Amino acid sequence: MLILVNFTNFDFDQLFSMGDDSNPLMMLVWILPIILFVFYGQHIQLLVTSSQLKKGIKKLDGFRDESRTELINYLKRNLNVKDDPVKKIDKFLDYFTIMPVDMDPNGIVEKVRHTVRSREDYTRKHVKSLSPEMTDIELTRVQTLLEIASSLQMIYKIINHMFLTAKKQNNYPLILPLQMILPFIMEQAEAMKDAIPAFKTGQPVGDGIGPMVVGKMMLNIEKETIAFQTTFAKTDFEDRTIFLLKAEGPGSTVGRPADALETIVSNNKLDAIIMIDAALKLEGEDSASIAQGFGAAIGGIGTEKFQIEAIATNNTIPIFSIVVKQSVKEAITLMTKEIADKADDVRLQVYDMILENTKQGQSVAIIGVGNTAGVPQ
Amino acid sequence: MIFSKKKIIIAYTVEQCIKCEMLTKRKFREGDILFAELSKCSSCGSLTRIEKIFGESFEQ
Numbered sequence: 337m338l339i340l341v342n343f344t345n346f347d348f349d350q351l352f353s354m355g356d357d358s359n360p361l362m363m364l365v366w367i368l369p370i371i372l373f374v375f376y377g378q379h380i381q382l383l384v385t386s387s388q389l390k391k392g393i394k395k396l397d398g399f400r401d402e403s404r405t406e407l408i409n410y411l412k413r414n415l416n417v418k419d420d421p422v423k424k425i426d427k428f429l430d431y432f433t434i435m436p437v438d439m440d441p442n443g444i445v446e447k448v449r450h451t452v453r454s455r456e457d458y459t460r461k462h463v464k465s466l467s468p469e470m471t472d473i474e475l476t477r478v479q480t481l482l483e484i485a486s487s488l489q490m491i492y493k494i495i496n497h498m499f500l501t502a503k504k505q506n507n508y509p510l511i512l513p514l515q516m517i518l519p520f521i522m523e524q525a526e527a528m529k530d531a532i533p534a535f536k537t538g539q540p541v542g543d544g545i546g547p548m549v550v551g552k553m554m555l556n557i558e559k560e561t562i563a564f565q566t567t568f569a570k571t572d573f574e575d576r577t578i579f580l581l582k583a584e585g586p587g588s589t590v591g592r593p594a595d596a597l598e599t600i601v602s603n604n605k606l607d608a609i610i611m612i613d614a615a616l617k618l619e620g621e622d623s624a625s626i627a628q629g630f631g632a633a634i635g636g637i638g639t640e641k642f643q644i645e646a647i648a649t650n651n652t653i654p655i656f657s658i659v660v661k662q663s664v665k666e667a668i669t670l671m672t673k674e675i676a677d678k679a680d681d682v683r684l685q686v687y688d689m690i691l692e693n694t695k696q697g698q699s700v701a702i703i704g705v706g707n708t709a710g711v712p713q
Numbered sequence: 714m715i716f717s718k719k720k721i722i723i724a725y726t727v728e729q730c731i732k733c734e735m736l737t738k739r740k741f742r743e744g745d746i747l748f749a750e751l752s753k754c755s756s757c758g759s760l761t762r763i764e765k766i767f768g769e770s771f772e773q
Contacts, residue, residue, distance in 0.1 A: 537743055539724055540766050548747065555748060586746045670724055670768035710766060711747050
């Protein structure tokens, strides 16, 4: 059945209540909101967005407080701290790092490495001073907890600053970028907050899949410390020499694999490097899926990656990588069953990779990259 | 969101007998670390090694 509607004979006076016989109050119902939105639209949007942002910032403030309290309680309960640690911890939380100037990028990596390592050394020394009988494993745990608490403090301060600036200026466009990035920031902050129990109890995290695979390969083999907080073991597989590297577990550390690789290369001829690491999955990708590729699979600030790439390039050693995909949260919280179940599969893929890419009599370095909390060797 | 259930994560430890390879799953205990040889296998009496420590989430 076809129904034809005539759209040409609207009575606009009647539609907008503007006819002589219409109620002037009805006119106001139409006109007032238009005037209101034209002149005060941005202010209204600012108010609505502000209330949403305030909720997020309140959550961030809660995360910051919770991480600080957890750290102080951990120190008081588990470690025999000499004096009240609160003042010292609060001082550590406000510590900042000024990155080197990059107008002239020549030598910037060395400078960044120096700055970051100086900060780590300083924190380690001062955390140790809280309780001299603190073991090295406890020390790495406290350092990680401190890192989480100071990161959450920094996130809160920056987001709050951006919000208050926009409010102070009554500037809606200034609040838009904050509204856009806040969900991503909240995801990261929540992941950091949820990471605290795992690091406190020394449980392996998702990022520890690389050290877990290499740690198992190191079992029953003689091990030695080759670089700061980094373990090395030498073994054979199908007439190939295998150099195994991982951070020294079960403390919470990533070690210094690049320094360790440099030592190995200075004494041996390497024919391949295989790196095993956790990688951030893309949205839609399955968690704990394994992927193989080329290039150095290592995160962080970039100095370790730079050094490993330089060693490989100078000695013409190909770098192969195996990664286990996971989300930010999975990477820093207690390892999920799906990721843990993939450890044996990854180990088999490493052996296949060795056979495919090297000949008998050649040497391979296998690096388990990631935080080795709860993963010994 | 109001009606979404709260998720809790429970940590588990999986031990494997070095000899008969029997797997035993139990709740995580403080002090458990991977590859540690802790208890005896209930089946053959050999030592067991911690193979995995992981978390499983449940809705409350």
